[in-house]
Amino acid sequence: MPDPRLSPLTTPCLLVDEARMKRNIDRLAQHTAALGVSLRPHLKTTKSVEAARYVLANGNGPATVSTLAEAEVFAGAGITDILYGVGISPDKLDRVLALHHAGCRLTVLLDCAAQAEAVVAASKASGIAIPAMIEIDSDGHRSGLTADDPALIEVGRVLHEGGAELCGVLCHAGESYGAIGRDAQAEFAEQERLAVVNAATALRNADLPCPVVSVGSTPTAHAAKDLTGVTEVRAGVHVFFDLVMAGIDVCDVDDIALSVLTTVIGHQPSRGWTICDAGWMAMSRDRGTADQRVDQGYGVVCDEMGQVIPGLIVIKANQEHGVIAPRPDFEGEVPDFPVGTRLRILPNHACATAAQHQQYHVIPETAGAALSTWSRFGGW
Amino acid sequence: MPDPRLSPLTTPCLLVDEARMKRNIDRLAQHTAALGVSLRPHLKTTKSVEAARYVLANGNGPATVSTLAEAEVFAGAGITDILYGVGISPDKLDRVLALHHAGCRLTVLLDCAAQAEAVVAASKASGIAIPAMIEIDSDGHRSGLTADDPALIEVGRVLHEGGAELCGVLCHAGESYGAIGRDAQAEFAEQERLAVVNAATALRNADLPCPVVSVGSTPTAHAAKDLTGVTEVRAGVHVFFDLVMAGIDVCDVDDIALSVLTTVIGHQPSRGWTICDAGWMAMSRDRGTADQRVDQGYGVVCDEMGQVIPGLIVIKANQEHGVIAPRPDFEGEVPDFPVGTRLRILPNHACATAAQHQQYHVIPETAGAALSTWSRFGGW
Incomplete structure (x- = not known):
């Protein structure tokens, strides 16, 4: 039975099932609330202001983005607490500062001293203490330092003593996409939690601040059983879900x-x-x-x-x-x-x-x- | 040594090397001219009016597109002889007719009687004889009829007798992307040529018109040694080339x-x-x-x-x-x-x-x- 509302659409085109999307968003919101952590949804999946209103707390709450273009669009829509979750390069700091001047608290991410020094230099030159998170690696997926790497304290010191704002540590358990089923994903979640909590402890033991302890990947966010020491969770693809997520049992095909x-x-x-x-x-x-x-x-x-x-x-x-x-x-x-x-x-x-x-x-x-x-x- | 012109660019971004692009375009233009056929370049690779001026004959000549959106943009830029090289569906005929009303001769592609009947119905209803090509299959790649399929004549008759404009036959040797080296690609080119020339002969033997005999894929377009019976060649990715084309020796890495x-x-x-x-x-x-x-x-x-x-x-x-x-x-x-x-x-x-x-x-x-x-x- 065809749906007459779809007839006027030119194909191919994207459809969103609002009921499923709301159910998916609610599911993670309830899970993270039960674990006592806040949610900083990733907007890279939807890249849409209208969709962001559904997924962000109160339609406007803390967000994660994957590009400065996203940060600029969402800041323009009044979303003013944004984490740019990709390692910062020095040439992008002008746009970071412009967002701060426009009233958006944009936090950057980094994992080496060279980046920290660039952030410090930009903070000094602008008079804006750029908020920065240090990326932690829990599973060899991509970027980040391990909790026992001496560079962690070095980077923290460069930021803190140089006049940037050291906000905390962040981990993305990207390898959890290869784990099938909730129990296996919960192990990745615990590994992710430990990596980032240990890193926070190392920073604090070195008399460095670490108010934010952030974890997130869609599989671990849904599978985590205990997030002691963590303050926030990030996830993005849970809004829509997809066959990859269904293939590892994070959702059913009927949730897509x-x-x-x-x-x-x-x-x-x-x-x-x-x-x-x-x-x-x-x-x-x-x-x-x-x-x-x-x-x-x-x-x-x-x-x-x-x-x-x-x-x-x-x-x-x-x-x-x-x-x-x-x-x-x-x-x-x-x-x-x-x-x-x-x-x-x-x-x-x-x-x-x-x-x-x-x-x-x-x-x-x-x-x-x-x-x-x-x-x-x-x-x- | 960094290029100061690139410094202001935000990364990631796309770069085009104009000299290489012009060399690539010239190479195919010279080859097809030597073979005595015209070129109908595919604009799906570049999707840019500025780039189309380089690749089309005299900046404005015959073109192939892969979407109606392309047809609309290029028609708006004054390119008025366009082949829409993807099988037509009945729901898209309104936009086809709108392009004709706007002065663009848009040719559609099809390979079954149901499509031909829809094109005929739209031609009758609008008073515009919609130009149509019949797709021929030379290598099992995707769509199209073989020259000996009785459906070829049936489709031709539906179009011709129903008041559409039967323009000819078209083939795309998509499997040539798997052939390494010019000799192997030349075999695909000859297979493509034979398929479409035989189909043209079958139509003509049935007293159906077939003025246009069109072949094209980037490997076969460059490898063809003889195009007797063919009237036009299509290719798209040759404008830029890429690692896939270099991997089968259609170009060198330095041509990309x-x-x-x-x-x-x-x-x-x-x-x-x-x-x-x-x-x-x-x-x-x-x-x-x-x-x-x-x-x-x-x-x-x-x-x-x-x-x-x-x-x-x-x-x-x-x-x-x-x-x-x-x-x-x-x-x-x-x-x-x-x-x-x-x-x-x-x-x-x-x-x-x-x-x-x-x-x-x-x-x-x-x-x-x-x-x-x-x-x-x-x-x-």
Whole structure:
């Protein structure tokens, strides 16, 4: 049964299921509240002011961003407590200071003395004590210092004694994306907590301030059982969830709030292919499920109402073509989809798929109400 | 030696080397002219009006696009002979007609009777004989009919007798991306030529018109030795080239005209990692070289001037972090890159990487001249 509200939409386009999104946001908010920590949601997934109003505490609360462009847009929308969660480079400090001058408390992230010295120099030159967090590594994923690295105290001292504002320590348990199930993810959460609490202790033992102790990745944020010593949690993709998160049991496929609406544009009957207009430009090239237990190709195929069609995935994608076919091991019946049929595709990775689009079409929680459109932005 | 013109740029951002781009465009133009066929360049790679002026004949000539959004933007810029090279769906015909009303001759593509009937119905209703090409399959890559499929004549008849304009046949040898070297690609080119020439013959033998016989993929366009019976060639990625094209010897790495400028934001000395601000948001998730002879990770690392640094690639990418490290088999020295160092990354796939950005910063052919900025667009 087609939804008449979707008919006027040009495909491919992004759909958001408002009810699922609200449920996802509430789930993490309740979990972190129960653990006694505050939430600093990551806005890199949605990159939308309208979406930020849902995900931030009171619509305006503390936020994390992945680019200065995000910081600038969200600051312009009145969000004034923002953490820029990517290591700062000296050339970006002018824009950091401009945000402070505009009334946004933007906190930067770093893990080496060279960065700390640049932040200190900019703080001195501007008279603004730039707030800075030190990145801690709990699992070898990417950046950060370990709690026992002498550089931790060195960096802390450079910041604190040089006139920047040493705010605390931050960890992102990025390797938890490879852990399947809540128990395994809880172990990563505990490792993340210990890394950052130990780092905070090391700083405090060196008479350095460390008011903020921040952890976060979507799997660990949901799996954590105890966050003693932690003050805040960050997560981003939980707003929409995606097939990667479903593949490691952080959510169910039915929790995924983001999909791409597509139209069937052809067939290759001899190969059992249905061709649709959601190629990699609409889905992104992200193949995050490729190494998971179930490879979902470029996405799971649903009917126009969002109901999963058993066995069907986008097995291959060109720029503007998606090839829909059964998973290799599927033996059931595959329905016919005449040219013009509308389908929805659930994405591997919500952050990547959303980034291919300029707006969201939001299916409202209230049955039958009109769709709304949220803009999203990109760039740096 | 840093280039002072690049210093003001915010990273990550896209750079275009104008001299290389012009050389790439000239190379294919000369080759197709020698073969006696016209060129209908694909604008899906650049998606930029400024870039289109370089690549189209006389800056305004026949073009191919992959979305109606492209057709609309380029038509608005005065480009009035456009082929929409993705199978048409009935819901998109209103926009096709609107483009005709606005003075753009937009040709659609199809490969089944249901599409042809929709095009015929729209032609009748509007009084505009919509130009249509029939897609031919030469290698099982994606869409299209084979020359001996009875549906070819059926589709041709529906179009021709129903009042649409049957323009001809079109083939895209997409599987040629897997062929290494000019000889292997020339075989795909000949297979592509034969498929489409045979289809044209079949239509003509059935008393159907077939003035246009169109082939094209970047590898076959460059490798073709004889295009007898073909009237036009399409190609897109040749404007910039990329590591995938270099990996199959269509070009050299030194021909790649597109790169991402990035800044070093940290290190993990124990792992030999340099962290930069070109993650997958800047590079795209495209890993087209993963299955080639040399896996180039998320891209080949160059210095700020564009000189390849031996052995270094982006081995891993998160949303806004790229991890630079030597290729697994590299045994040479790796230079140190202090925080703040600017580097360039050559992309796997120019179409995908460019799509992550909103503008190009163009390094002019004339030494020392100021950079220019070309805007690019996305959407559907």
